[in-house]
Amino acid sequence: MSLSANAFGSLELKNVGRSFGGHDALVDLNLTIRAGEFIALLGPSGCGKSTALNCLAGLLPLTHGQILIDDRRVDVLPSEKRDFGMVFQNYALFPHLSVEKNVAFGLQMRNKPRAEISRRVKEAIALVKLEEHAKKLPGQLSGGQQQRVAIARAIVIEPRLVLMDEPLSNLDAKLRLEMRTEIRRLHQSLGLTTIYVTHDQEEALSLADRLVVLREGHVQQIGTPAELHDNPANWHVADFMGYRNLLDLKVASVSGSSAKVEGDGLSLDATLVQPAAAGDEVRVAIRPHDLTVAREGQGTEGRNAFAATVSVVEYQGREFAVGVTTSTGKNLFVHSEFAPTPGETVMLVLDPARTLVYRTSLTAVSAEEQELLQVRG
Amino acid sequence: MSATNTDPRPKASASRRHRLAERGIDTQLLMLIPALLFGLLLFVYPFTYGIGLTFQPLPRTQEQWGGGVFANYVAFFKDPFLFDSVWITMRLALPVALFNVLVSVPIAFKLRHRFRGKRLLSTLLVLPITLGTVLTAQGLLIFGGRQGWVNRFLMEAGIIDQPFPIVNNYLGVMLSLIISGFPFAFLLISSYLSGIDPAIEAAAKTLGANWKQRFRRIILPLLAPGLATTFILTFVLAFSVFPSARLVGDALGETRVMALMAYRAFGEQQDYAMASTIAIMMGVVELVVIAVVLLWRSFLYKGTTGGKG
Ligand SMILES: Nc1ncnc2c1ncn2[C@@H]1O[C@H](COP(=O)(O)OP(=O)(O)OP(=O)(O)O)[C@@H](O)[C@H]1O
Ligand SMILES: [Mg+2]
Numbered sequence: 122m123s124l125s126a127n128a129f130g131s132l133e134l135k136n137v138g139r140s141f142g143g144h145d146a147l148v149d150l151n152l153t154i155r156a157g158e159f160i161a162l163l164g165p166s167g168c169g170k171s172t173a174l175n176c177l178a179g180l181l182p183l184t185h186g187q188i189l190i191d192d193r194r195v196d197v198l199p200s201e202k203r204d205f206g207m208v209f210q211n212y213a214l215f216p217h218l219s220v221e222k223n224v225a226f227g228l229q230m231r232n233k234p235r236a237e238i239s240r241r242v243k244e245a246i247a248l249v250k251l252e253e254h255a256k257k258l259p260g261q262l263s264g265g266q267q268q269r270v271a272i273a274r275a276i277v278i279e280p281r282l283v284l285m286d287e288p289l290s291n292l293d294a295k296l297r298l299e300m301r302t303e304i305r306r307l308h309q310s311l312g313l314t315t316i317y318v319t320h321d322q323e324e325a326l327s328l329a330d331r332l333v334v335l336r337e338g339h340v341q342q343i344g345t346p347a348e349l350h351d352n353p354a355n356w357h358v359a360d361f362m363g364y365r366n367l368l369d370l371k372v373a374s375v376s377g378s379s380a381k382v383e384g385d386g387l388s389l390d391a392t393l394v395q396p397a398a399a400g401d402e403v404r405v406a407i408r409p410h411d412l413t414v415a416r417e418g419q420g421t422e423g424r425n426a427f428a429a430t431v432s433v434v435e436y437q438g439r440e441f442a443v444g445v446t447t448s449t450g451k452n453l454f455v456h457s458e459f460a461p462t463p464g465e466t467v468m469l470v471l472d473p474a475r476t477l478v479y480r481t482s483l484t485a486v487s488a489e490e491q492e493l494l495q496v497r498g
Numbered sequence: 499m500s501a502t503n504t505d506p507r508p509k510a511s512a513s514r515r516h517r518l519a520e521r522g523i524d525t526q527l528l529m530l531i532p533a534l535l536f537g538l539l540l541f542v543y544p545f546t547y548g549i550g551l552t553f554q555p556l557p558r559t560q561e562q563w564g565g566g567v568f569a570n571y572v573a574f575f576k577d578p579f580l581f582d583s584v585w586i587t588m589r590l591a592l593p594v595a596l597f598n599v600l601v602s603v604p605i606a607f608k609l610r611h612r613f614r615g616k617r618l619l620s621t622l623l624v625l626p627i628t629l630g631t632v633l634t635a636q637g638l639l640i641f642g643g644r645q646g647w648v649n650r651f652l653m654e655a656g657i658i659d660q661p662f663p664i665v666n667n668y669l670g671v672m673l674s675l676i677i678s679g680f681p682f683a684f685l686l687i688s689s690y691l692s693g694i695d696p697a698i699e700a701a702a703k704t705l706g707a708n709w710k711q712r713f714r715r716i717i718l719p720l721l722a723p724g725l726a727t728t729f730i731l732t733f734v735l736a737f738s739v740f741p742s743a744r745l746v747g748d749a750l751g752e753t754r755v756m757a758l759m760a761y762r763a764f765g766e767q768q769d770y771a772m773a774s775t776i777a778i779m780m781g782v783v784e785l786v787v788i789a790v791v792l793l794w795r796s797f798l799y800k801g802t803t804g805g806k807g
Binding site: 178179180199200201202203204205206207209211213214215216217226227230231274275278284 | 698715
C-alpha cells in the first residue's frame with residue numbers, strides 16, 4: 122500500500138464544541154493537523170476525548186465550530202461521505218462477516234472492482250499479520266486479533282484520516298506494548314494522518330508527533346511529546362505528565378522568570394512557568410527523575426539541596442524509585458542511582474530549572490500575561 | 499499411580515460434572531424430569547388421545563366419504579367447505595404476520611433513539627396487549643360498524659353515501675388481529691434490535707455505507723433470526739384466531755377459519771373425531787409454515803456469512 126491517494130494538505134478544527142443538554146463535553150477545540158501527522162488526544166476519563174473523535178467522524182453533530190479540510194467544510198458532510206476510517210474502542214466488528222469480509226466492506230461500499238478488492242484486502246490482512254485467520258468470524262478471534270482486524274478494516278480504504286478511540290485499552294500489558302509498536306510501524310509505513318485517543322500518557326508520548334491534553338472538555342496544552350514532557354503548561358498537565366511531586370508553596374521573591382519559593386520547611390530556587398508575584402500561593406511541580414539522592418561528597422552548588430528521610434525503596438532496573446519524608450512530614454517521590462536504606466537521612470538535589478512554578482488555579486493565562494513573562498524571562 | 503494402571507495418562511482430575519459437560523451432558527437438566535413427566539400426563543396423553551380420535555370417524559362420515567379409518571382426513575381434503583378454511587385462515591394469518599413484522603421494524607428502529615415522548619409512544623403501541631380480544635372486537639364494532647363513528651363521519655361529511663363495511667368481514671378480523679398481534683411483534687423486534695451494538699452500525703457508517711446498505715448488509719442479517727422468530731409467533735397467534743373471527747368477522751363466509759370449523763364440528767355436530775382432525779390439520783399447516791420460515795432463515799444466515807469468498 123502506498124500513501125493515500127486522497128491525502129489533503131491540512132485539516133483544521135475551528136472552535137469545535139459539543140454539549141449534551143447544557144453540559145459542555147467539549148469546548149473550543151482549535152487544532153490544525155498536517156497531512157501524515159500522528160496526533161494523540163490525551164486526558165483523564167470523561168474529559169471529552171471520545172466526544173471529540175465522534176464529532177470528527179460525524180457520528181455526533183457539532184454544537185459549535187467547523188471542521189475544514191483544505192478550507193472546505195467537512196462537518197456538514199454525513200459520516201459515510203467523510204472518508205475517515207475509525208477504530209472503535211470495542212472494535213465494533215461485524216459479527217456475521219468473516220475477517221476478510223469485514224475488511225472488504227469499506228471497499229465494497231466504494232464499488233471497487235472485485236480484483237482490486239481482493240488484492241487490497243489481502244495486503245491489509247498481511248499488514249496486520251492475520252493471514253491464517255482470514256476466514257474466521259470475529260467471535261473466533263482473540264482480543265488482540267480482533268483489534269488488528271479493526272485496524273485493517275479502517276486503513277484498507279486508505280482514508281484521509283484515521284481515528285482511533287483507545288484501541289489498546291482492552292488488551293493486556295504485553296500485547297499493548299506490541300500493538301503500540303505495530304501502530305507506530307503502520308503509521309510510519311503508510312503515512313496515514315491519525316488521531317489517536319488515549320488516557321495513557323506513556324502511550325501518547327511514545328506514539329504521537331503532537332499531543333493535545335484535555336481537561337473537562339477544555340484544551341490544556343498542545344505540543345510535541347518533548348514540550349509536554351519538559352514544559353507542561355499548567356499543574357494539571359504536569360500532574361498528567363508524571364510530575365508526581367506537587368507542593369503548595371508561597372513565592373518569597375521574583376526576579377525575571379526565576380523565583381524563590383518557600384513553605385513546608387523548604388526554600389527552593391525555582392522557575393516561573395506561569396506569572397506570579399511575591400506573596401502568591403503557587404503549586405510547584407517536580408518530576409521524580411529530577412529530584413535525586415546526592416552521592417556522598419557530591420557538590421550541590423547552583424542547585425537546591427535539602428535533607429529527607431528515606432521511607433520506601435523500589436528497584437526499577439538499574440535505578441531506584443525512592444519515597445522520602447521531609448522534616449515537616451511531606452512525602453516526596455525521588456530517584457536514586459544507588460540503593461539507600463529505609464530510615465536513613467539523605468541529601469536531595471534539584472535543578473532550579475526543573476523546579477516548575479504554577480498557579481494553583483487552572484483558568485487559562487491570558488496572552489498578555491504570558492507575553493509579559495516571556496519578556497521578563 | 500498404581501503399577502497395574504496401564505493408562506499412561508493420569509486420571510482426569512476434573513469433577514464428574516465437568517467431564518460430562520465436556521461431552522455435552524448437563525446433569526442439572528435431570529432435575530427437569532418431574533416436570534417433563536407432568537407435561538407428558540397433561541399434554542402428550544390428551545394429544546395422542548386426540549390423534550387416536552381422528553381415526554375413529556363417525557359412521558355417517560364413513561358413509562359419506564369412505565376411506566375407512568381415514569374417513570375424517572378424506573372428508574377434510576375432499577369437502578370444499580372444510581378444506582377451503584385452510585386458505586381462508588392462511589389468507590388472514592400470513593398477511594397479518596407479515597404486516598406486523600414489516601411495520602414493527604421501522605417503528606422499532608425509530609424508537610431506538612432517545613427523544614421526547616418516547617415512553618408515551620411505546621406505551622401506546624404496547625397497550626393493546628392489555629386489551630382482550632373481546633374488548634378489541636367490541637371497540638372495532640363501535641368504531642367501524644354500519645352505525646359506527648367512522649361511517650357516520652364519512653357519510654355526514656358527504657364522502658360516501660353507503661356505509662363502508664369495516665367489520666363483519668375479512669377486514670374486521672384482519673384489523674383485530676393486527677391490533678392484538680402488533681404489540682408482540684413490536685416488543686420482540688425492539689428487544690432484538692437493542693441487542694445489536696450501535697457501534698456496529700456506526701462502523702459501517704464510517705466505512706461509507708449509506709442507510710440502505712447498512713440496513714441490507716449489517717442490520718438485516720443480524721436481525722434475521724429475530725425476524726423469523728417474531729414472524730412465527732405472530733403467525734401462530736393469528737392462525738389460531740377464533741373469537742375475533744366470530745365477533746368481527748363473517749363466521750360462515752370470508753372468515754370461516756379453521757378454529758371456527760373445529761368448534762362447529764365439536765359444538766354443533768357433536769363430531770369429536772372431525773373436530774380433532776381439524777385441530778391436527780391446523781397444527782400440520784402451522785408446522786409447514788414454521789419449517790419454511792426456518793429454512794429461509796438458515797439460508798439467509800449462510801448467505802451472509804458465506805464460507806468461501
Ligand atoms: N450521549 C451523551 N449524553 C450525555 N452526556 C454525554 C454523552 N456522551 C458523553 N457525555 C458526557 O460528556 C463527557 C465526555 O465524555 P467522553 O465520552 O467524551 O469522555 P472520554 O474522554 O472519552 O472518557 P473515557 O476515557 O472514559 O472514554 C462526559 O462527562 C460524559 O458524561
Ligand atoms: Mg471514551
